[in-house]
Amino acid sequence: MLELLQTLGPFFLEIAKTLGPFFxxxxxxxxxxxxxxxxxxxxxxxSIIDKIIExxxxxxxxxxxxxxxxxxxxxxxxxxxxxxxxxxCRLGHCSKMxxxxxxxxxxxxxxxxxxxxxxxxxxxxxxxxxxxxxxGINEQADKIRDKLERVFLDSFPRSHRKPKx
Amino acid sequence: xxxxHFDNRTFSRYPAGRYRTDGKWSGExxxxxxxxxxxxxxEKTTIFLDEAQGFGSSFLEEAFGGLIRKGITFATFQSLVxxxxxxxxxxxxxxxxxxDAQGE
Numbered sequence: 506m507l508e509l510l511q512t513l514g515p516f517f518l519e520i521a522k523t524l525g526p527f528f529x530x531x532x533x534x535x536x537x538x539x540x541x542x543x544x545x546x547x548x549x550x551x552s553i554i555d556k557i558i559e560x561x562x563x564x565x566x567x568x569x570x571x572x573x574x575x576x577x578x579x580x581x582x583x584x585x586x587x588x589x590x591x592x593x594c595r596l597g598h599c600s601k602m603x604x605x606x607x608x609x610x611x612x613x614x615x616x617x618x619x620x621x622x623x624x625x626x627x628x629x630x631x632x633x634x635x636x637x638x639x640x641g642i643n644e645q646a647d648k649i650r651d652k653l654e655r656v657f658l659d660s661f662p663r664s665h666r667k668p669k670x
Numbered sequence: 671x672x673x674x675h676f677d678n679r680t681f682s683r684y685p686a687g688r689y690r691t692d693g694k695w696s697g698e699x700x701x702x703x704x705x706x707x708x709x710x711x712x713e714k715t716t717i718f719l720d721e722a723q724g725f726g727s728s729f730l731e732e733a734f735g736g737l738i739r740k741g742i743t744f745a746t747f748q749s750l751v752x753x754x755x756x757x758x759x760x761x762x763x764x765x766x767x768x769x770d771a772q773g774e
Binding site: 582616622 | 686
């Protein structure tokens, strides 16, 4: 047995000398590739979240414009409702992408803020800038924005970000 | 099993408003002319919500919360009606209005 080891020892040493750098290069490549994939995932997620936030702000502006208008605007009502439906759908996709994200209550509260009072009613009242309705819309939109940012930060901690050069 | 679709044959793709005075396709009209009718007949009914081009909370509250205020219990509703939507927030919001109305 000892003889066998003495005979094979130099052989294995030679193999290790030959393949060692290859293994190190492979491990390095795997680590760098993993890091790059994480960065790409992060960029993709950021882009999706930015688009949702942009869309949310669009609805917020629409709802503001509707509630501060001189009179009830039925086409604006349709636009707000349809956009909230689309937002709910996009947040639903977001929930599937980030396992920790669940937006059901936030969507309900945002829809209520925009469409429960002074909406689709013949008793429409023009709202002033600090009205409860407008503040409520703003508050609920902010809560969705905050949650999206939190979900993003939880999913992609700082260590996954490319260091600034 | 009966089906209610928010399309132009059964009701409208554009449900809007709480009361009849607020719009042609209001929650009050949906409740009184469609929903109550099926429930009164004891017919098992499925409501498909996704064909509508969005709902306002005032419509949902009057249609479903109003049903409870009209004397239908939540248990009766659940035993006869099932709601279908890909948007879970709609289903939860409707349930909230019914339970709130039951608690009033």
